Amino acid sequence: MRLTEAKIGQIYEVEKLYAQGALKQRLISFGIIKGAKIKFLAHTHLKSNYEIQIGKVTIALRKEEAQNIEVI
Amino acid sequence: MKKNITIALVGQPNVGKTMLINAIGNTTLHVGNFSGVTVEKEEIVFEYKDYIITVVDLPGTYMLNDYSIEERVTNNFLRDEQYDIILNVVDSTNLERNLQLTSELIQLDKKMIIALNMIDEAKKEHLDINANYMSELLGIDCIKVSAATKEGLDHLLATIVKTYSLEKKEPKFVFSEDMEEEIRNIVTVLEKNRFKSTLSYRSIAIGLLSENKHIYKQLHDDPIWISLEPVLLEAHNHIKLHHNEESMLDIMASEYKAYIDGLLSLTVKTTKQEEQLSFTQKLDNILIHPLLGIPIFLFFMWGLFQLTFEIGSIPMDYIDAFFGYLGDTVGATISNDEVRSLIVDGVIAGVGAVILFVPNIMILYIGIALLESTGYMSRVAYLLDGFFHKFGLHGQSFIPLVTGFGCSIPAYMSARILKNDRDRLLTLFIIGFMSCGARLPVYVLFVGAFFSPEMAGNILFAIYMGGAILGLIMAKILKLTAFKGENEPFVMEMPKYRMPSVMLIWHTVKTKTWLYLKKAGTFIAIASMLVWFGSNYPKNLELTTQYEQKIEQLNNQVEKIKLQNELKEQLLKESYLGQMGQVLEPLFEPLGMDWKMAVALQTGLAAKEVVVSTLGVLYSLGDDVDEENSSLIQRLHENISFASAVAFILIIMTYLPCLAATIVFAREAGGKKYAFYLFVFTSVVAYLLAFIGYHIAL
Ligand SMILES: Nc1nc2c(ncn2[C@@H]2O[C@H](COP(=O)(O)OP(=O)(O)O)[C@@H](O)[C@H]2O)c(=O)[nH]1
């Protein structure tokens, strides 16, 4: 499923990145790569933005970006 | 003879590069707790034993790519400039990701040292790092340090000198076996052709495999390409097949990750067992609460402006009295009327009017420094992104915009954290709507003159918020017209919350306040003299004699004073500034402004503080002679109508920032023509708004 469908507090594993180019590079540089574990922390009121944890780092991203991340 | 060592300081954002270098070199470059503090490379030089060490503090970069301006600065430096050693700073509490950049740096094939920074935090988090073993495995010296507690700095310096004097060690970074095989194949081709390059064959091979554009360019135009191309194609196919993955980007990332995971499993032990909520997570539960987050932020901002006015106004009377006293005392020692007037009415009145607001400015700066150094800033960017996005802005635009409340110049610079040129331009265009610290004096002055003290803090908050909201609306308009196009992704790191050190905050505030004072003593003093000159000359002797004769003949004291004031008004009107004001008056009349206000707005183009000093000079010259102790606030209250004041504030909120800022704007936007656009854009907006505001308030 896509990261946007994730539940708060759960841990997922990255399966695939659909993003291309710059966005892909951005995600990779934050450690969002195949096999990485992601914990879903929170979202904003209107679910426009998400907060996730990768390793020890907390990362904020937008719904559009989260949709590019396939997790299991 | 001392030897020179040049060090390139490289690391991911927010790992403490700048703080580390401040600790080593005893300097005071700007440090903040969010990514994107250092946007331009900065050099510091210090001596250590027999060496002169130059450290170049480069902007943080997550990986070596040309994705944003800051990353380009770093990448270009590493590729094209001369330096002896790469000092790679990493956050010890976050090695997994930090070492990704390290892995890329290793492939550059330079002498290198790794500083395991924030070792104090690592200890608190019960991370046990075996630095010696790590050094051995990597073939690179890894030194535990803390920029905050200053531990390990001597060891680091000693290592720098040692690394400089010794031959470069071969790093021991290894890829997976099939990758290594392809690297060997490419190296063989290079060796056969005796290819000439400053880079090692291994780093060329790795560059080619990871599809590094710059390396490709080097080889593509060389005859060697004929024999290289087939080998390279074969290599790529082989590797892609083996990894079952099409993109080399992914493949390199997982190669690096595999190596790092292996390395860390051998060298880092965590003794902490139970998984409890960290301080940061607990705080985040409140501060970025889906519903409460934004109200809490607004409350903080409101509190800040409340404090700015409340506390800031306490010492005001004393400062005012001091300059009054200074003017009298100094004035008494000068016998020449002209010179006395220049010093007392020009310089002291002008500079005094500006210095009056130092306390307000300091409180504002403290607020911004807290926002920057605690880690809260990134949270607000996260909270506001959804909202900003609707207006065509980026959540990260928040960072330059907030900086703009302090001063527009660093704000224009920090817009570089926006990767996309269109987003950056858009942000640049609206930064000016965030009222900078220099405008605060004008607001405090007018708010003090036209509102009750209880309301003042709220009005101030409303002015700043109003500016921000206006900025958003303008952003939307610009986005729909001038800056149409794709949106930039929002992916941002949220740093840990950190207690800001009092020293650091104090230092930042002190530096900025000192700059403000220095400006008051130099630039503003000169501007005040010019304003004084412009309002006193040319002298109309004929008129003066005429009036003086009339005054002589009168016996009635009240009549006398009336005539004296009339004379002063007449003289002022005929002065250079007065003439300029007459020319401008028709333009400003629809806004309910007299020529003095019009002139003050023009001088404000040089710097916003000059508005205050100009008003100080203009309204003190033409004022009632008998009302000796009236402050500028009172004089404004008497001479300006409420509606005109509203129009005036609206213009100050929206028109061109100072000259210096406009120059920086043009540089950051990429050309003088943008400064012209900005001028037209802000002037039109300012005029329309003031016109509407005036008629509503009338
Ligand atoms: N506890 C601790 N905090 C640090 C240390 N070094 C830097 N910091 C904090 O980390 C943040 C980022 O520092 P800065 O020097 O601006 O990082 P840069 O972006 O890499 O230049 C600031 O809030 C610093 O106070 C350290 O050794 N220990």
Ligand SMILES: [Mg+2]
């Ligand atoms: Mg920095």
